[in-house]
Amino acid sequence: MPIRISTSQVFTQGANSILDNQSKVNQTQLQLSKGTRILKPSDDPIGSAVALDLQKQIDNSLQFISNGQTAETKLAVEESALANVTDILQRIRDLTLQGANATMNQTDRQAIIVEIEQRMDELIGLGNSQLASGEYLFSGFKTNVKPFSRDGTGSVTYNGDQGVLNVNVNTSVRVESGNSGDEVFFDIKTGNGSFVTEGDSSNLGTGVISAAVLEDPTVYVGDQYSVDFSLSGSGALQYQITGANTGPVYAAPLPLFDEDASISFNGINFSISGFPQAGDSFSIEPSFRQSVFATVNQVVSALKIPNNTATLQATFQNALNVGLQNLDQAMNHIDEVRASVGSRLNVIESEAEINESLKVEAQSALSVVKDLDYAEAITELNKRTLALQAAQQSFVQVQNLSLFEFI
Known part of the structure; x- marks a missing residue:
């Protein structure tokens, strides 16, 4: 049984073919322009x-x-x-x-x-x-x-x-x-x-205190200490070390001062050179923050x-x-x-x-x-352009196929 194709259907198919090929050409051109x-x-x-x-x-x-x-x-x-x-x-x-x-x-x-x-x-x-x-x-x-x-x-x-x-x-x-x-x-x-050692500004002797070092951390007792000098009953120069919180370090009799010997207490070691006088004082305290x-x-x-x-x-x-x-x-x-x-x-x-x-x-x-593969894309563009041209030419030929041309 023959298939009946209307003129409008022929035109629609031809236009769709052209538009489809035009879209493919445009897409390939856009791909080429954007890479x-x-x-x-x-x-x-x-x-x-x-x-x-x-x-x-x-x-x-x-x-x-x-x-x-x-x-x-x-x-x-x-x-x-x-x-x-x-x-x-x-x-x-x-x-x-x-x-x-x-x-x-x-x-x-x-x-x-x-x-x-x-x-x-x-x-x-x-x-x-x-x-x-x-x-x-x-x-x-x-x-x-x-x-x-x-x-x-x-x-x-x-x-x-x-x-x-x-x-x-x-x-x-x-x-x-x-x-x-x-x-x-x-x-x-x-x-x-570790420590700051200072001499009191009102001292009258010539004592100069050295830096203090922590020689035995196991017996160290953290505190602010003062080293105060006085005279013993016999007139010898002695000293007492006193913690601000822990109190005196030595019980009587107090140790006598020896310029040539270092002083050790509670794990701390320091020395004083020169000759302090009775009433002189020095301080030893933990380091603190300062600009x-x-x-x-x-x-x-x-x-x-x-x-x-x-x-x-x-x-x-x-x-x-x-x-x-x-x-x-x-x-x-x-x-x-x-x-x-x-x-x-x-x-x-x-x-x-x-x-x-x-x-x-x-x-x-x-x-x-x-x-984009430019070589492949250019080949594809040429192919699709050719397909578009073929669709356009065939549409021109088909649109002339009408019985009215023979009446």
């Missing part, structure tokens, strides 16, 4: 899902690299500032040692004091260092607050907080992008890091003590010894912070190389999934 074979997820659902995962990996790597660059910039500025702090502290220490020379008079020391005070201004300036963005480097999270200010007495106050921004430089690696000013300039132990600015002020105060008598020379030496010990602690502390900054910079550099490698690998894999 990708996947224009929408339906073109390759599996490939689209893989491409999305790979693009996410690339975006993450780029973000980690950006985070590392931001942190690296801040840490590089911090390292430079801390290097200058170290140089200034070393200069202050050299000046202090010059001032400790017994041959120098107060006029000579005054010149040294003037330079140390100028160096103090430099230290405060470095503490108030800013990034190119105007943010303060050492103010913690309060980046718009000037971290250090000095009052009329010369005391320096920290106005920032203890916050430190952590940034991700990899999925499981976080790096501190800086240090708070409190940590860098204030969180510094005094003395030798580098307070230490510099302490050195200046020590250098202002006159030393034109044996008694004043001992007072001067005791005060200066404390200042020098605190300076050494400050320098060691700054070196530790610089080492930490250097370590973080190394981590950032290492992670940047890893992220760059991961990015390149993901981009290569993404190229395999998405990128």
Whole structure:
């Protein structure tokens, strides 16, 4: 039985064929213009899902690299500032040692004091260092607050907080992008890091106390101790050590003072050179937290003590010894912070190389999934263009097949 095809059906089929081939030509042209074979997820659902995962990996790597660059910039500025702090502290220490020379008079020391005070201004300036963005480097999270200010007495106050921004430089690696000013300039132990030893400024003898060391931790009793000198019944110089909380260390008879012998008690060992007098007192206490600015002020105060008598020379030496010990602690502390900054910079550099490698690998894999084979696409375009032309020409021929042409 013959199939009956209407004229409208012939036209519809011809138009649909042309439109279908036109759509395929347009798609191939769009693929060529964008350089990708996947224009929408339906073109390759599996490939689209893989491409999305790979693009996410690339975006993450780029973000980690950006985070590392931001942190690296801040840490590089911090390292430079801390290097200058170290140089200034070393200069202050050299000046202090010059001032400790017994041959120098107060006029000579005054010149040294003037330079140390100028160096103090430099230290405060470095503490108030800013990034190119105007943010303060050492103010913690309060980046718009000037971290250090000095009052009329010369005391320096920290106005920032203890916050430190952590940034991700990899999925499981976080790096501190800086240090708070409190940590860098204030969180510094005094003395030798374990104890602080000082002579009372009202002492009349020539005794100079050494640093105290912990020689036996098993018998150590933590307390603030005073070493007080008195005369025995026979007129010999004796001493008693008294803890602020634990009371006297020795029962009668008290030990006699021997300049050539060290003194040990409760696991602590120290010595006193020179000749204290009855009524003189020295203190031994655990190290406490002190800012580098307070230490510099302490050195200046020590250098202002006159030393034109044996008694004043001992007072001067005791005060200066404390200042020098605190300076050494400050320098060691700054070196530790610089080492930490250097370590973080190394981590950032290492992670940047890893992220760059991961990015390149993901981009290569993404190229395999998405990128167009131009030779194949051009061949496909030619084929589809030919099919479109054939559909158009056949439609022209078919539309002329009508019985009305023969009436």
